[in-house]
Amino acid sequence: MMGEQENSHLPEPGLLAAWLAARSIARGLPLPVPDHGGWRVETGLPGEIRRYVFSGPVAAISALAASIHRPHILIKMCGTGEQLLRLLPPRWQLLPGGFFMTxxxxxxxxxxxxxxxxxxxxxxxxxxxxxxxxxxxxxxxxxxxxxxxxxxxxxxxxxxxxxxxxxxxxxxxxxxxxxxxxxxxxxxxxxxxxxxxxxxxxxxxxxxxxxxxxx
CATH class of the missing domain: 3.40.630.30 (Gcn5-related N-acetyltransferase (GNAT))
Structure with a gap:
């Protein structure tokens, strides 16, 4: 279980949703749609079919990840890589991350x-x-x-x-x-x-x- 302290400084979901929608507009991508408690963007790019984005570690990430068996689908989450890995089956690996900033x-x-x-x-x-x-x-x-x-x-x-x-x-x-x-x-x-x-x-x-x- 994730501790409250680990999640206390995560950005609010509305801000993340606004950022993700604006990012999609900037890149000519479809707008994100709600999915598994986060948002899905059909990117359709070489090396990336779609991405799922979450405002923090939620149990629904585990169910989503378990249903995916092909490469080129990304799961992205506000939180540490360790937090994300706890929710994923062993076939998933971390990629270079970033920092959500305001x-x-x-x-x-x-x-x-x-x-x-x-x-x-x-x-x-x-x-x-x-x-x-x-x-x-x-x-x-x-x-x-x-x-x-x-x-x-x-x-x-x-x-x-x-x-x-x-x-x-x-x-x-x-x-x-x-x-x-x-x-x-x-x-x-x-x-x-x-x-x-x-x-x-x-x-x-x-x-x-x-x-x-x-x-």
Whole structure:
């Protein structure tokens, strides 16, 4: 049985649902539908048929996992990898996870080093920011969607040759400037590599975000 203390800091289900829906919009995927006490997204991608996402460890994850026997179906959960593994049959394995993060307050205005320019555009609810070099190649890019009371940042990427120049900070600031509602909560899932950047910008880790699949 999961202890109350282990689950006391997990994000509320409504916030996770808003993030997942906004993420699906940002990536052109079907909206999530309720399933087994969590949500299901039919991703239909190479290496990933669908994903199930849960706001914390619930017994229904065990029943779901027991019914799945093929690879390329992911179970994702707010909580530690150890918590997720306790609910899964032995054929399931952990994949690299992330961190469910939120941000409150202001973000600095976008600032770029010499030789770069910023392009931001919004189309069909998706805001895309790109940082270009002098020859027009993409040095960094990111996306954001505001949906159901959440402002969600997605796929914030800086190309390897342009890292450690503040481009990630500039992208986040430029996207945040397009937020319409002051009450919308800023949300993203960060990788281990991005965790330090977001923490330095005032983001708070709400929970580990763990992933498992049949390999």
């Amino acid at each position: 941000h409150e307050g202001s973000l600095p205005a976008p600032s770029l080093p010499a030789g770069y320019r910023l392009v931001v555009a919004t189309s069909q609810a998706i805001t895309t920011a790109r940082i270009l070099t002098g020859d027009g190649s993409v040095a960094a890019s990111g996306h954001a969607v505001e949906h159901a009371g959440a402002f969600v940042f997605d796929r914030i990427v800086t190309e390897a040759a342009h890292r450690r120049r503040g481009l990630g900070r500039a992208l986040i600031a430029a996207l945040a400037a397009r937020q319409r509602s002051g009450s919308a909560r800023r949300v993203r899932v960060a990788t281990e590599d991005g965790l330090k950047l977001y923490a330095s910008l005032g983001w708070h880790t709400r929970s580990p975000y763990s992933t498992a699949a049949i390999i």
